[in-house]
Amino acid sequence: MKKYATFLWDCWRLSFVGDWRYHLWMTILTLLALTGLYAYCQQFVYGLVTTGMTDQVSWGLYIANFTYLVGLAAAAAMLVIPVYIYRNMHLHDVVIFGELLAVAVIIMCLLFVMADLGRPDRFMHLLWRFNFPISMLTWDVIALNGYLVLNLHICGYLIYCAYCGRKPSPKFYVPFVFVAIVWAVSIHTVTAFLYVGLGGRPFWNSAIIAPRFLASAFAAGPAFIILTLQIVRRVTSHQVSDDALLTLRRIVQVAMIINLFLLVCEVFTEFYTDSAHVASARYLYFGLHGRNALVPWIWTAVAMNVAATSLLVLPASRGLGVLNVACLLAIVAIWIEKGMGLIVPAFVPTPLGEVVEYFPTVHELAICVGIWAFGLLLYTIFVRISVPVLAGELTYEKRFGKPNEAVPGEGVRLP
Amino acid sequence: MKHAESQKPESSKPEVTRRGFFAQGMAAVAGASAVAAAMSPLRHLTSGDIPTLEEFFQKHYKEMTAEDKEQVFNRIRTAVGKRYRTEVNLADPPPMDGVEFVYGLNLSRCIGCRKCVHACVAENNQSRAPEIQYIRVLEMEKGSIDVETSDHHYDPPLVPNPDKYYMPVQCHQCADPPCVKVCPVEATWQEPDGITVIDYDWCIGCRYCEAACPYWARRFNFTEPEIPADQLNPNMSYLSNRPRQKGVMEKCTYCLHRTRVGRMPACLEVCPTGSRKFGNVLDPDSEVAYILKHKRVYVLKEEVGTIPRFFYYFDERGSRYAEPIAPADVGGDA
Numbered sequence: 001m002k003k004y005a006t007f008l009w010d011c012w013r014l015s016f017v018g019d020w021r022y023h024l025w026m027t028i029l030t031l032l033a034l035t036g037l038y039a040y041c042q043q044f045v046y047g048l049v050t051t052g053m054t055d056q057v058s059w060g061l062y063i064a065n066f067t068y069l070v071g072l073a074a075a076a077a078m079l080v081i082p083v084y085i086y087r088n089m090h091l092h093d094v095v096i097f098g099e100l101l102a103v104a105v106i107i108m109c110l111l112f113v114m115a116d117l118g119r120p121d122r123f124m125h126l127l128w129r130f131n132f133p134i135s136m137l138t139w140d141v142i143a144l145n146g147y148l149v150l151n152l153h154i155c156g157y158l159i160y161c162a163y164c165g166r167k168p169s170p171k172f173y174v175p176f177v178f179v180a181i182v183w184a185v186s187i188h189t190v191t192a193f194l195y196v197g198l199g200g201r202p203f204w205n206s207a208i209i210a211p212r213f214l215a216s217a218f219a220a221g222p223a224f225i226i227l228t229l230q231i232v233r234r235v236t237s238h239q240v241s242d243d244a245l246l247t248l249r250r251i252v253q254v255a256m257i258i259n260l261f262l263l264v265c266e267v268f269t270e271f272y273t274d275s276a277h278v279a280s281a282r283y284l285y286f287g288l289h290g291r292n293a294l295v296p297w298i299w300t301a302v303a304m305n306v307a308a309t310s311l312l313v314l315p316a317s318r319g320l321g322v323l324n325v326a327c328l329l330a331i332v333a334i335w336i337e338k339g340m341g342l343i344v345p346a347f348v349p350t351p352l353g354e355v356v357e358y359f360p361t362v363h364e365l366a367i368c369v370g371i372w373a374f375g376l377l378l379y380t381i382f383v384r385i386s387v388p389v390l391a392g393e394l395t396y397e398k399r400f401g402k403p404n405e406a407v408p409g410e411g412v413r414l415p
Numbered sequence: 416m417k418h419a420e421s422q423k424p425e426s427s428k429p430e431v432t433r434r435g436f437f438a439q440g441m442a443a444v445a446g447a448s449a450v451a452a453a454m455s456p457l458r459h460l461t462s463g464d465i466p467t468l469e470e471f472f473q474k475h476y477k478e479m480t481a482e483d484k485e486q487v488f489n490r491i492r493t494a495v496g497k498r499y500r501t502e503v504n505l506a507d508p509p510p511m512d513g514v515e516f517v518y519g520l521n522l523s524r525c526i527g528c529r530k531c532v533h534a535c536v537a538e539n540n541q542s543r544a545p546e547i548q549y550i551r552v553l554e555m556e557k558g559s560i561d562v563e564t565s566d567h568h569y570d571p572p573l574v575p576n577p578d579k580y581y582m583p584v585q586c587h588q589c590a591d592p593p594c595v596k597v598c599p600v601e602a603t604w605q606e607p608d609g610i611t612v613i614d615y616d617w618c619i620g621c622r623y624c625e626a627a628c629p630y631w632a633r634r635f636n637f638t639e640p641e642i643p644a645d646q647l648n649p650n651m652s653y654l655s656n657r658p659r660q661k662g663v664m665e666k667c668t669y670c671l672h673r674t675r676v677g678r679m680p681a682c683l684e685v686c687p688t689g690s691r692k693f694g695n696v697l698d699p700d701s702e703v704a705y706i707l708k709h710k711r712v713y714v715l716k717e718e719v720g721t722i723p724r725f726f727y728y729f730d731e732r733g734s735r736y737a738e739p740i741a742p743a744d745v746g747g748d749a
Binding site: 030031034035037038041042044045046047048049051053054055056058059113116117118119120121122123124125126128129130131134135136137138141194197198199200201276279346347349350351352353354 | 449450452453454455456457459460464465466471475478545551553561562563564565567584593596597598599600601602617618619620621622623625626627628629630631633634635636637638639660661662663716719720721
């Protein structure tokens with residue numbers, strides 16, 4: 001127990017150790033997160049009137065970001081599957097970064113949901129009267145928190161074992177890894193069902209939403225991890241092989257192609273049928289009754305999606321520079337398409353045919369940026385801690401073997 | 416801190432530690448004040464914004480015993496009375512046995528005057544700024560029942576426009592309500608008399624029900640509701656028109672504080688054309704039962720399968736089909 005406390009204390013201290021770039025990055029993230037907290041406190045005092053949401057468009061950026069991030073969290077599975085099921089060892093050393101990402105991202109998801117609640121002070125009501133299994137939201141609560149706990153356990157166990165200098169025992173984590181794979185698919189499916197089950201919203205009430213969710217998640221998530229790994233191998237001593245990145249590239253490539261294909265299926269069904277069902281899609285892609293706030297966004301997303309997919313199928317993206325560009329395009333495109341492009345159009349027009357547009361306010365944006373900054377802050381800390389610990393540079397032995405070593409990070413080589 | 420340490424030789428360590436300690440202390444103070452500054456808007460919280468222990472641990476309506484209810488109701492009476500400086504008559508009328516309410520709206524008669532909209536606001540203590548309205552009257556194009564062709568914001572000096580017809584929409588009190596299904600905390604449910612109610616003290620404000628409603632019948636308090644003290648309706652009930660708080664949902668309850676004690680909903684009473692009919696569908700002698708049996712009736716968005724307890728109908732009077740005529744005797748199968 002004392003050992004574990006020392007471990008946590010060392011993690012805490014390690015997170016403050018780094019070169020000036022690290023400190024600058026962390027300071028910026030902290031300031032952004034605090035700005036978000038400031039905006040949130042205002043929202044808490046004055047209510048959701050500080051956002052751009054209305055009775056007509058009653059979910060906005062918070063739920064959009066939430067939806068996107070659930071996908072990002074599921075990406076861990078795309079690293080785990082090749083390693084644990086197909087025994088692809090290229091990814092073996094980086095799989096933990098996917099799981100750590102899942103932890104940080106699920107925390108962001110939960111923060112976005114909290115930000116969206118009108119009465120966060122009544123959060124406890126979820127424990128006292130839980131409408132399970134009828135409400136899909138309760139399924140999502142279980143799915144997300146379960147996924148968080150699973151990944152926290154897996155990462156925590158592996159890192160703690162490295163800290164203690166002992167070999168992790170497979171029976172304490174491998175079963176959880178397999179459960180987490182299925183669970184990753186479930187968080188996505190359940191989140192899709194949240195929307196799909198609403199008969200009054202034709203834009204969502206379509207069976208293709210869940211598969212599209214998974215396809216875009218398995219594209220955006222690994223793309224995000226590719227970028228992370230590029231940074232990890234540039235600024236830390238951790239070895240990331242090109243083969244690991246190229247394996248991930250192949251995953252993103254296939255997922256992007258499937259995602260585009262499903263998009264075509266959806267657009268065809270909507271527009272060729274041309275029934276009353278199409279109003280929301282028409283609003284999204286072409287505007288409705290002269291209202292077209294989302295049109296430039298969605299076409300940007302489509303263009304980026306096509307560009308990213310083209311780059312990824314070309315051999316050029318075996319070059320890591322091109323791969324970075326393709327990944328960035330995919331991440332942004334899917335953020336637009338699955339965030340605002342999925343949530344907002346379902347509310348336009350309203351079930352009574354009114355067309356009211358949604359424009360997020362500065363408050364809302366500040367809160368979103370704040371939560372993103374906080375999530376990145378967490379993830380940076382996780383990576384900061386796990387790299388030296390897993391490399392055996394910081395262990396309990398070393399810490400107490402050399403009593404003069406005041407700063408635990410001293411054994412860590414920094415670039 | 417680390418830089419300082421790495422620059423100094425081993426021997427000067429204690430000094431550095433002291434300086435390091437000072438720097439750490441400064442950083443901690445700076446961090447704490449930054450967090451305090453970020454949280455400074457919270458000083459604008461009023462006493463009503465922070466739940467008391469009693470409010471925090473208040474039970475769900477369905478779990479309250481009679482004593483619990485009396486305690487909670489007394490607290491609400493005092494709080495609302497104090498805020499609006501008036502005597503508050505807060506009741507909790509139970510649903511009546513053998514009663515299932517339904518509402519009929521005569522599209523041949525409605526002239527779109529919106530008197531129902533405003534009577535509802537006055538009766539049900541909705542926020543006036545910003546104003547929350549439960550009833551939305553659609554000005555429809557003749558020849559279409561597609562709500563997307565409707566005008567929500569028509570504003571002529573006189574109604575009705577002879578080229579249009581009018582369709583008021585409010586909560587349909589569905590028999591299979593999607594809003595109830597989706598609520599994660601069971602803050603909204605269907606009562607035995609068919610009315611879907613909300614426990615405003617239980618709602619967490621996730622707005623999932625608002626997304627689920629195919630009739631756009633639910634409204635959210637995006638900010639603290641404002642009602643001028645002289646406009647407050649002091650006759651209220653726990654599950655319907657007592658003043659709501661910021662951050663919770665609300666909606667039409669068929670004025671259950673009136674209808675459960677034998678009165679008509681406010682929107683019906685004020686209607687100048689008699690377009691609104693309300694009653695117990697289980698009573699074969701009721702007006703609504705008669706209309707359902709004899710008139711041409713339809714429900715809005717039947718295809719979404721919500722089975723509304725709110726229907727629309729047409730008058731046959733004046734219609735060329737009013738008098739029975741002999742069926743055409745062509746191609747008879749006799």
